[in-house]
Amino acid sequence: MTAVGLAGAALAMALGAPAQAAPGHGPGGWRLTETGTDARFRGLAGVSGSVAWAAGSRGTVLRTTDGGTSWRNVSPPGAGELEFRDVEAFDARRAVVLAIGEGEASRVLRTEDGGATWTESFRNTDPRAFYDCMTFFDHRNGLAMSDPVDGKYRILSTRDGGRSWRVLPSDGMPAALPGEAGFAASGQCLVSSGPKDVWLATGGGATGRVLHSADRGLNWTATDTTIPAGEGAKGVFGLAFRDRAHGIAVGGDYRKDQPSPRAAAVTGDAGRTWTASATAPPAYRSGVAWLPHTRSAALAVGPTGTDLTTDGGRTWRTVDTGSYDTVDCTPDGACWASGEKGRIARLTRHGRD
Numbered sequence: 001m002t003a004v005g006l007a008g009a010a011l012a013m014a015l016g017a018p019a020q021a022a023p024g025h026g027p028g029g030w031r032l033t034e035t036g037t038d039a040r041f042r043g044l045a046g047v048s049g050s051v052a053w054a055a056g057s058r059g060t061v062l063r064t065t066d067g068g069t070s071w072r073n074v075s076p077p078g079a080g081e082l083e084f085r086d087v088e089a090f091d092a093r094r095a096v097v098l099a100i101g102e103g104e105a106s107r108v109l110r111t112e113d114g115g116a117t118w119t120e121s122f123r124n125t126d127p128r129a130f131y132d133c134m135t136f137f138d139h140r141n142g143l144a145m146s147d148p149v150d151g152k153y154r155i156l157s158t159r160d161g162g163r164s165w166r167v168l169p170s171d172g173m174p175a176a177l178p179g180e181a182g183f184a185a186s187g188q189c190l191v192s193s194g195p196k197d198v199w200l201a202t203g204g205g206a207t208g209r210v211l212h213s214a215d216r217g218l219n220w221t222a223t224d225t226t227i228p229a230g231e232g233a234k235g236v237f238g239l240a241f242r243d244r245a246h247g248i249a250v251g252g253d254y255r256k257d258q259p260s261p262r263a264a265a266v267t268g269d270a271g272r273t274w275t276a277s278a279t280a281p282p283a284y285r286s287g288v289a290w291l292p293h294t295r296s297a298a299l300a301v302g303p304t305g306t307d308l309t310t311d312g313g314r315t316w317r318t319v320d321t322g323s324y325d326t327v328d329c330t331p332d333g334a335c336w337a338s339g340e341k342g343r344i345a346r347l348t349r350h351g352r353d
Contacts, residue, residue: 030345033068041338042325045089049334055084055097064243068346074115086134086187096162098134098182106131110162122165132182133190145190154164155217178207186239186326188285197244203235212271224263226276227251242290248313252284260284266313279305279315287326292333301327
């Protein structure tokens, strides 16, 4: 069996699908969907195998309710100059999107009717702030994070599903390193697991760090990872936690001509310590997600491909060479990926799924 065949078989096994599919159908992989746009989608929220939302460049928001067979453009009116980099969706009707940028370019918008109408619920008025990512613990409680202001990361909090927001006190936030910031590359620089735990990924400073809060963003601890930083283009880009203890970090150097050694790390203690993957992805990766209903399988994606781990992030193998920026998996067993040139794909268990 070829290396690609072996990778496909491993992916099929991780998904619980047969390694030998019907004649004319592969063992499983990404199936591109027709989106009708060339926007770049760094924001992605998979709700189920049928429902997903994507948010991207030029104020574009798409929604599918039929598993990607068709996508509806539900972009907010007048949002063409905004850069959406994160979306959190609760179901087919309710979603929250984050626009990034300096000052008033950073905004949060919310819909309760599948994107037919949108309400702006937050507009940043501090020219020093630049919001990168957003996460929700449940349908009501969520956070968004900004690059450091006055030497500390700024945390925005909502308790009503994104209808209103307030800046949290910074007393419990450790100082940022010189040059340190978050990366708005995949909507995964701020992630949560369970009712109170949240993690923040950083780069650009002397070391790639992950900050952890166990009380919904009031108090944080910072830990160095093994992912190299030291320059503005290097560090931790994406995080995924399958529970409050077990997590994976991915990153590297996003510049095309630069290598990304040690581009992945794992933790089993909520981020207090990080261990480098023994066999890391071969290049920069910006997004990562645990495969549903497994304890050891996950996918990492980036502009040069998709990698699979079946041992909790200790070793990785490339299973696809398509370009994606982010990946998200759903409780009912579906996985979605999105990226440049309007690319949105759904992971199939076999060629006909």
